[in-house]
Amino acid sequence: MQNEVNFLGEHLLIGNIGQLAIVLSFTLSILASISFFLSTKQSEENTTWLKIGRTAFWLQCIAVVTVFVSLFYIIYHHYYEYHYAWSHSSDVLPTKYMISCFWEGQEGSFLLWIIWQALLGALIMWKVPKSWEKHVMAIISVSQVMLTSMILGVVIGDVKLGSSPFTLMREAMLDAPIFQQANYLEFIKDGNGLNPLLQNNWMVIHPPTLFFGFASTLIPFAFALAGLWQKRYTEWIKPALPWALVSLCVLGTGIVMGAAWAYESLSFGGYWNWDPVENASLLPWLLMAAAIHAMVIYNSTQKSAHASIVLAVATFLSVLYATFLTRSGVLGDSSVHSFTDLGLSGQLLVWLVFFIVSSGTIIFRTWSHYQSSKDEDRFSAREFWMFIGALIFLLSSIHIVTVTSIPVYNKIAMFFNKNLKMAPPTDVIAAYHFIQIPIAILLALGSGIAQYLKYKSTVSLKSFGLRMGAYFLISLVLGSVVFYYANLEKLIYGILLVSSIFALIANSAYVFTVLKANFKAAGAAISHLGFAMILIGVIFSSVNKKVISENTAMFSLGDEKTDAENILLEKNQPMRMKNYIVTYIGDSEVVPNIFHKVNYKKVDEHDNVIEEFTLIPNTQINPKMGNVANPDTKHYLSHDVFTHVTSGPRKEEPNDTAGIRDVKSFWLAPQDTLRSKYAMVVFDSSENLTGSEKNIYHAEILIGAKFTVYTNKGEIYQLEPLFGVRNNEGIYIEDRCKEAGVVLGFLNVNPVTHKIEVALGEKNPERDFIVMKAIIFPFINILWAGTIMLALGTFIAFMRRMKLAQNEK
Amino acid sequence: MKVRYIIALVFIAAAMVAVFSIYGKTSTYADFQYCTEHPGKEVHIVGMQVKDSATYYNPQENPNYFSFYIKDEKGIQRKVELHNTKPQDFEKAERVVVIGNMEGEIFKASSMLMKCPSKYNKTQI
Numbered sequence: 001m002q003n004e005v006n007f008l009g010e011h012l013l014i015g016n017i018g019q020l021a022i023v024l025s026f027t028l029s030i031l032a033s034i035s036f037f038l039s040t041k042q043s044e045e046n047t048t049w050l051k052i053g054r055t056a057f058w059l060q061c062i063a064v065v066t067v068f069v070s071l072f073y074i075i076y077h078h079y080y081e082y083h084y085a086w087s088h089s090s091d092v093l094p095t096k097y098m099i100s101c102f103w104e105g106q107e108g109s110f111l112l113w114i115i116w117q118a119l120l121g122a123l124i125m126w127k128v129p130k131s132w133e134k135h136v137m138a139i140i141s142v143s144q145v146m147l148t149s150m151i152l153g154v155v156i157g158d159v160k161l162g163s164s165p166f167t168l169m170r171e172a173m174l175d176a177p178i179f180q181q182a183n184y185l186e187f188i189k190d191g192n193g194l195n196p197l198l199q200n201n202w203m204v205i206h207p208p209t210l211f212f213g214f215a216s217t218l219i220p221f222a223f224a225l226a227g228l229w230q231k232r233y234t235e236w237i238k239p240a241l242p243w244a245l246v247s248l249c250v251l252g253t254g255i256v257m258g259a260a261w262a263y264e265s266l267s268f269g270g271y272w273n274w275d276p277v278e279n280a281s282l283l284p285w286l287l288m289a290a291a292i293h294a295m296v297i298y299n300s301t302q303k304s305a306h307a308s309i310v311l312a313v314a315t316f317l318s319v320l321y322a323t324f325l326t327r328s329g330v331l332g333d334s335s336v337h338s339f340t341d342l343g344l345s346g347q348l349l350v351w352l353v354f355f356i357v358s359s360g361t362i363i364f365r366t367w368s369h370y371q372s373s374k375d376e377d378r379f380s381a382r383e384f385w386m387f388i389g390a391l392i393f394l395l396s397s398i399h400i401v402t403v404t405s406i407p408v409y410n411k412i413a414m415f416f417n418k419n420l421k422m423a424p425p426t427d428v429i430a431a432y433h434f435i436q437i438p439i440a441i442l443l444a445l446g447s448g449i450a451q452y453l454k455y456k457s458t459v460s461l462k463s464f465g466l467r468m469g470a471y472f473l474i475s476l477v478l479g480s481v482v483f484y485y486a487n488l489e490k491l492i493y494g495i496l497l498v499s500s501i502f503a504l505i506a507n508s509a510y511v512f513t514v515l516k517a518n519f520k521a522a523g524a525a526i527s528h529l530g531f532a533m534i535l536i537g538v539i540f541s542s543v544n545k546k547v548i549s550e551n552t553a554m555f556s557l558g559d560e561k562t563d564a565e566n567i568l569l570e571k572n573q574p575m576r577m578k579n580y581i582v583t584y585i586g587d588s589e590v591v592p593n594i595f596h597k598v599n600y601k602k603v604d605e606h607d608n609v610i611e612e613f614t615l616i617p618n619t620q621i622n623p624k625m626g627n628v629a630n631p632d633t634k635h636y637l638s639h640d641v642f643t644h645v646t647s648g649p650r651k652e653e654p655n656d657t658a659g660i661r662d663v664k665s666f667w668l669a670p671q672d673t674l675r676s677k678y679a680m681v682v683f684d685s686s687e688n689l690t691g692s693e694k695n696i697y698h699a700e701i702l703i704g705a706k707f708t709v710y711t712n713k714g715e716i717y718q719l720e721p722l723f724g725v726r727n728n729e730g731i732y733i734e735d736r737c738k739e740a741g742v743v744l745g746f747l748n749v750n751p752v753t754h755k756i757e758v759a760l761g762e763k764n765p766e767r768d769f770i771v772m773k774a775i776i777f778p779f780i781n782i783l784w785a786g787t788i789m790l791a792l793g794t795f796i797a798f799m800r801r802m803k804l805a806q807n808e809k
Numbered sequence: 810m811k812v813r814y815i816i817a818l819v820f821i822a823a824a825m826v827a828v829f830s831i832y833g834k835t836s837t838y839a840d841f842q843y844c845t846e847h848p849g850k851e852v853h854i855v856g857m858q859v860k861d862s863a864t865y866y867n868p869q870e871n872p873n874y875f876s877f878y879i880k881d882e883k884g885i886q887r888k889v890e891l892h893n894t895k896p897q898d899f900e901k902a903e904r905v906v907v908i909g910n911m912e913g914e915i916f917k918a919s920s921m922l923m924k925c926p927s928k929y930n931k932t933q934i
Contacts, residue, residue: 377812391820399827406835423836423853426908426919431834435827566894568872619897627897646894647868771872771894 009185010081015166018070021063028060029144036138061118080188083172084165090193103207107151107165114147116215135226146351196620196628202261213251214319219243221316224309228362233370234305237295244292245798251285256787269775274432276331279404280322287315290393297383300455302373313359324348382453389446399435444499447528448506475502493543503532523797530789537783548577549774566646571768593618615643640777647771663761678765679740680710699724711740721746741765840881844911851910856881866895891918
């Protein structure tokens with residue numbers, strides 16, 4: 001049996017408080033679930049269970065906040081006895097990034113999700129009528145049980161339930177010998193730190209926004225199931241719609257924030273890479289958009305009740321599936337930035353299956369009861385095309401799920417003892433574009449056309465046709481001109497461009513001609529307009545992005561698949577890249593970052609400088625996680641110039657004698673000149689430095705010889721080798737100019753002639769250099785502006801639907 | 810009612826297209842032996858860096874050429890050539906996934922993924 005050790009310097013109280021709060025929030029969530037469930041069996045007057053449920057949920061909210069505060073306290077005070085604080089923070093981390101520590105780890109990001117879900121539950125209890133509250137809250141509470149179980153950190157038998165953020169270092173690393181010592185904390189000086197890539201302002205707000213989006217998908221799900229449960233099969237749609245719109249708005253914003261982060265601080269040179277983690281956030285957005293279209297149709301026409309239910313439920317399930325994908329480690333080798341397995345994949349899978357099976361069963365059993373209007377389907381009615389739109393969104397998500405799940409198929413096959421070895425497509429982007437671009441074309445066209453149709457009725461085909469024809473003609477002409485001049489290469493991009501311009505024109509015109517600029521009713525049109533702008537921005541900035549740092553080496557690199565997109569810039573040697581003259585000026589260092597100054601001069605065809613700017617990409621020297629490069633971008637209204645250092649300057653040891661050759665000595669008088677292979681060396685004068693501050697050698701005599709070095713490339717450098725005498729022994733301090741490949745040693749001085757003896761050695765000239773990649777992203781601002789319009793549009797729609805839902809009461 | 814069935818059929822057909830569009834586009838996780846037997850076929854190879862082996866990157870000569878050695882799951886060691894820069898944290902990576910095909914004795918990688926020792930779950934101080 002092991003001896004009990006009294007460990008010194010630990011702050012156990014705060015962790016115990018936090019852990020207690022986790023256990024409390026878990027048990028209170030269970031209590032709330034049971035109470036709300038029992039409250040549904042009680043009559044309208046008898047509210048005992050409802051009251052217990054509410055109290056339990058409120059207390060649970062307090063417990064969750066306590067967990068959050070405790071963990072923040074630990075991170076803020078650098079209590080590295082806690083594994084979470086040690087893994088994700090460090091002493092030098094600025095406070096704003098301490099918040100980011102929360103979502104670097106799995107436990108913290110679950111915690112974030114839990115907090116949002118608690119807040120949403122509280123809002124429901126506050127705002128929603130009792131008839132809905134009981135059932136909806138029962139479902140929310142069950143979901144809260146699921147999430148809190150993920151951070152429980154309790155071991156029952158062989159089963160580990162959740163992973164707690166309050167695990168101590170010595171518990172997390174049982175075998176490490178350091179924890180045999182009572183004073184182990186004295187050896188843990190600093191935390192591991194936050195991954196430098198995450199030290200970015202977008203990373204402070206992107207995860208909370210996205211997680212609110214994820215958490216909020218629960219509300220339409222809960223309303224849908226509560227509706228089926230109470231036999232109010234379609235009544236749930238109206239109160240759930242505003243929540244669904246909020247969810248869509250925030251999810252979209254969160255996704256774009258992530259894209260902006262990737263664009264600003266990742267090195268792949270872009271904002272979207274079809275990475276599984278990105279896809280995981282896009283899936284719920286697509287499904288939510290589909291669900292909203294179906295729900296709006298129901299509101300106006302009493303059609304598509306089935307689709308509303310299935311899609312609202314599928315949206316939440318997609319969040320769970322995405323969570324499973326990104327957190328179970330199943331993605332393994334196919335994603336750069338998925339979480340590692342905390343041993344929770346089993347637990348995640350159980351919850352996923354539980355929610356799929358239970359909601360699936362409920363839908364299956366009640367399927368025949370949903371009352372959809374049996375009216376004839378008219379091609380010329382708006383709801384018909386909106387429904388097609390919802391189906392296309394669904395199609396898009398089906399394709400994304402199919403490709404993203406490739407690693408899952410391998411796991412399933414392994415379960416049947418088959419080794420599938422299926423890997424993602426070698427050209428992932430092309431595989432996605434093959435389906436997603438046609439889908440985008442259909443969505444763009446549909447979003448323009450459907451606006452001008454009316455619910456349940458036919459429009460005058462003549463005026464409708466004329467209008468659509470006119471818009472389409474304008475788009476076709478405009479799109480073709482742009483396609484030709486922007487050189488978009490593939491026809492499919494041209495078609496997408498024309499469709500997007502069509503959607504842009506049709507939806508803008510709708511706001512002003514049909515709605516007479518009544519913006520309160522223009523939610524849909526503004527969203528569609530934003531969506532069209534996003535597509536246009538994507539076409540230009542992705543298809544037309546130009547790598548200007550192409551390899552200019554004299555020799556061929558072989559085949560065409562060669563990725564020669566990086567260029568070597570020697571310090572102070574201007575290089576031409578398309579219509580820029582680019583010069584690497586040098587570095588400045590602010591620990592732990594090295595900032596590389598890169599000067600850009602834009603020139604016209606006569607090489608006249610039109611404008612000049614300096615970009616400062618940096619490299620963070622991080623011995624724990626490897627060096628990390630951060631790009632820098634110059635933003636214009638019409639385009640961005642993106643610069644990323646792919647390989648930093650090599651720092652040379654100052655007194656390395658390797659590679660010095662052809663050492664010869666000479667006697668020189670002032671103004672004598674020596675020639676070396678790469679430079680001309682002129683002896684200017686000598687000076688007595690014995691009494692100067694340069695005499696750090698305590699020499700009895702110290703003389704410096706001043707030289708000017710003119711390199712073959714026209715640069716001028718000053719060198720001053722030193723010669724001295726101390727205790728009757730000579731001191732020789734050489735000086736070198738690596739750009740000129742010159743090493744100078746001062747060997748002797750003739751006191752009579754004042755001639756000096758020097759040794760000149762030659763090296764291969766070396767310059768500081770960086771290897772960098774430069775990309776021009778045209779019109780990327782249309783993309784960002786489009787996302788703002790999209791968020792604005794969904795928000796306006798939310799306001800309107802909320803009013804409508806409230807008027808109902 | 811008929812219209813609905815037509816829509817359903819079209820949708821199912823479109824979904825099939827979407828799902829089976831990946832058929833033939835997916836790559837395979839393979840090893841060097843398979844690669845040598847199927848030259849020209851692009852595959853994924855999961856390998857371990859061969860420590861103490863020669864990695865070559867001389868940006869002054871060519872900033873877009875990087876070569877190194879990896880060992881696949883069966884322990885076969887091959888040279889990999891990548892026409893890109895040497896990733897800054899290459900030394901820290903234990904496992905790498907290279908995507909490309911074999912040309913003679915050399916694996917020509919078109920891209921590469923690195924799996925660094927977990928940043929989230931370190932078990933050593």
